[in-house]
Amino acid sequence: MAIQPKKHEMPVQDAKVRARNFEEVALGYDEKTAVAEAQRCLNCKNRPCVSGCPVNIAIPEFISKVKTGEFEEAYKIISASSSLPAVCGRVCPQETQCESKCTLGIKFEPVGIGRLERFVADYHNGRSGEKAELPAPNGHKVAVIGSGPSGLTCAGDLAKKGYKVNVFEALHTAGGVLVYGIPEFRLPKSIVKQEVEALKSYGVEIDTNVVVGKTLTVDELFDMGFEAVFIGSGAGLPRFMGIPGESLKGVYSANEFLTRSNLMKAYKEGSDTPIMHAKHVVVVGGGNVAMDAARTALRLGAESVRIVYRRSMAELPARREEVEHAEEEGIVFDVLRNPVEIIGYHDPENKRDPKNGFVTGVKVIRCELGEPDEKGRRRPVEIPGSEYVIDADCVIMSIGTSPNPLIKNTTDGLEVNRRGGIVVEESTGKTSKEGVYAGGDAVTGAATVILAMGAGKTAAKAIDEYLRSR
Numbered sequence: 001m002a003i004q005p006k007k008h009e010m011p012v013q014d015a016k017v018r019a020r021n022f023e024e025v026a027l028g029y030d031e032k033t034a035v036a037e038a039q040r041c042l043n044c045k046n047r048p049c050v051s052g053c054p055v056n057i058a059i060p061e062f063i064s065k066v067k068t069g070e071f072e073e074a075y076k077i078i079s080a081s082s083s084l085p086a087v088c089g090r091v092c093p094q095e096t097q098c099e100s101k102c103t104l105g106i107k108f109e110p111v112g113i114g115r116l117e118r119f120v121a122d123y124h125n126g127r128s129g130e131k132a133e134l135p136a137p138n139g140h141k142v143a144v145i146g147s148g149p150s151g152l153t154c155a156g157d158l159a160k161k162g163y164k165v166n167v168f169e170a171l172h173t174a175g176g177v178l179v180y181g182i183p184e185f186r187l188p189k190s191i192v193k194q195e196v197e198a199l200k201s202y203g204v205e206i207d208t209n210v211v212v213g214k215t216l217t218v219d220e221l222f223d224m225g226f227e228a229v230f231i232g233s234g235a236g237l238p239r240f241m242g243i244p245g246e247s248l249k250g251v252y253s254a255n256e257f258l259t260r261s262n263l264m265k266a267y268k269e270g271s272d273t274p275i276m277h278a279k280h281v282v283v284v285g286g287g288n289v290a291m292d293a294a295r296t297a298l299r300l301g302a303e304s305v306r307i308v309y310r311r312s313m314a315e316l317p318a319r320r321e322e323v324e325h326a327e328e329e330g331i332v333f334d335v336l337r338n339p340v341e342i343i344g345y346h347d348p349e350n351k352r353d354p355k356n357g358f359v360t361g362v363k364v365i366r367c368e369l370g371e372p373d374e375k376g377r378r379r380p381v382e383i384p385g386s387e388y389v390i391d392a393d394c395v396i397m398s399i400g401t402s403p404n405p406l407i408k409n410t411t412d413g414l415e416v417n418r419r420g421g422i423v424v425e426e427s428t429g430k431t432s433k434e435g436v437y438a439g440g441d442a443v444t445g446a447a448t449v450i451l452a453m454g455a456g457k458t459a460a461k462a463i464d465e466y467l468r469s470r
Contacts, residue, residue: 005108008037010115015328019298022184025325026090031069034119038066041111044103049113052101054454055088055153057081059098059113066116075124078117083156083199084149084453086125086191087178089118092450093319125194134203138162140467143226145212145407148176149449150440151232152199153456154463159202161464166226168210173263176234177441178449180263181255183292185299186322189262213406218414218436227470228435228463231422232456235401235441241284245342246397250276250359254285254293254398261296278394281305282362284339285398286315289446291322293396294331305331306390310338310367310380334390337364338382342395361389401446411436421445429459430466437463 011027012018018025029037041063049059058077065074078085094114102110140163144151147169155165173179175192200206210216212233221229238253240246257275260266266275281297283290286309294305307326309316312335316323327333343361366386369378403420415423415432422431422438429437439455441447 003040003104003108004036007040007109007112007115008033010112012325015325015330018185019295019329022299024188025185028122029115029119031071031123034066034071034116035069037112037116038063040104041067042103048101048103049098049111052098053081054097054450055081055457057098057117062120063111063113063116066120071120071123072128074120075128078120081457082453083153084178084195084449085117086121087149087187087195088450088453089114089116089121090187090191091182091448093448095320097450125191135160135162137164140164140228141166141226142228142230142463142467143168143221143224144230144232145218146170146176146232146234146440146442147174147196147206148232148234148440148452149178150234150442150452150456150459151176151230152196153453154230154232154437154439154460155204155456156199156202157457157460158463159199159204161460163464163467165204167204167206168212168216168221169206169208170211170233171263172208174206174208176232180259181289181292183258183262183296185295186292211406213410218407218411218433222435227467228437230429230456230459230463231407231431231436231438231442232440232452233404233407233442235403235421235444235446237402237404237420238397239400239402240397241339241399243339243341245344245359248342248344248357248359248395250278250344250392250394251342252276252394252396254283254289254396255401257293257396258289258296261300267300275300276394277301278392279303280392281394281396282339282390282392283307283396283398284362285309285400286311286335287317287398287400287446288319288322290396290398291318291326293398295326295329297394297396298329298331302394306334306392307331308334308337308339308362308364308390310336311377312336312369315369315377334364336367336369336380338367338380339363339395340365340387343389359393359395361391362395363387363389401441403442403445407442419445427458428462429455430462435466 062074062077099110144167264273281302283294341363344357367380370381413433429439437459440452
């Protein structure tokens with residue numbers, strides 16, 4: 001049978017319709033399409049796709065089960081390596097990881113591995129009522145700080161080995177960046193809740209509203225009987241450019257903007273944490289978070305949304321799919337532009353805050369690409385005298401984040417680098433402090449969900465070896 005050269009299309013909401021609602025954009029494969037896509041897999045003996053997966057899912061094996069319609073068996077194979085399959089199937093950059101290694105991709109489009117993972121997870125979650133078999137307790141206690149992808153993965157892997165695991169989450173809802181950072185239209189919160197409940201079924205306890213470094217310290221966790229601690233607190237401290245006008249009303253960090261919308265439901269009438277209903281929005285940055293912020297602003301009612309990025313479309317770090325979806329929805333990309341000032345007006349009657357006015361525009365300067373930087377990307381070079389102003393009443397800064405300093409400032413003996421990331425042994429996640437491990441964005445700075453999961457998995461294995469050897 002001839003191989004279909006292209007992936008089976010993912011059905012999606014119409015662009016004009018979805019641009020004004022928060023329902024999931026991608027609708028998922030049905031059973032027939034999933035089987036047909038799985039049949040494109042060559043089932044290579046050397047399994048190159050697995051080498052591209054940070055959590056080492058047995059990809060050919062699970063796809064083989066999809067081929068024969070054994071969807072629950074496929075789920076068992078995936079969940080043996082991944083604690084969050086429904087999440088990964090939606091937000092992982094498969095095109096640069098597992099799918100980039102697919103042999104079929106040499107001549108045709110690679111197998112839609114992520115789409116199949118999503119299908120299998122959704123199939124299971126929609127039908128399974130089975131309770132997890134609890135492993136026999138091994139008598140050891142581990143504390144996990146943060147309930148994002150790295151923390152949940154570490155907790156899940158340890159719980160399945162019989163550890164008593166408590167997860168301490170600073171916010172009032174478990175999920176970390178999965179609930180406060182990624183919008184509903186890309187990752188429904190009901191999916192995250194299902195994945196969290198699945199972990200709880202293995203005995204994982206999640207304590208919310210606990211700010212480690214404030215409510216508790218790492219040392220106090222040891223005093224409470226925990227024998228090891230994993231820090232997966234993420235990177236929630238936003239960065240700004242340091243240009244004039246960043247203190248104006250209507251300027252947000254992407255983290256604040258998305259957290260207010262995703263977690264606090266600030267777009268609803270009567271919200272305790274309201275969000276500006278802007279008409280003209282400028283988002284600065286070119287990553288996935290910038291795409292999320294821009295597409296959220298559109299759904300909140302903005303008449304126009306522009307993304308300002310200092311390099312060209314070819315250098316955009318966001319997933320190609322997210323860029324295409326944004327373009328389809330009407331978001332404009334002003335590339336080879338860099339903000340130099342945020343323009344605003346000052347209300348003389350505002351006696352309480354006379355210096356802090358409201359955004360009216362963003363002054364940008366045109367750029368061209370120069371010589372490559374240390375990462376191999378061509379540097380943007382500003383063109384003198386090319387400045388102009390883009391009208392805006394809201395500016396969202398999405399130029400990266402760094403780890404919150406709270407934990408490192410309250411924990412003796414914990415080494416951090418110049419960016420505030422916790423220094424770890426790469427192969428184990430071990431920190432400079434005895435019994436403390438770390439992973440995910442708290443170590444690397446902002447990165448992908450699947451890389452954070454891989455770090456959580458690595459640390460869980462090391463913690464298991466550490467505690468069993470004592």
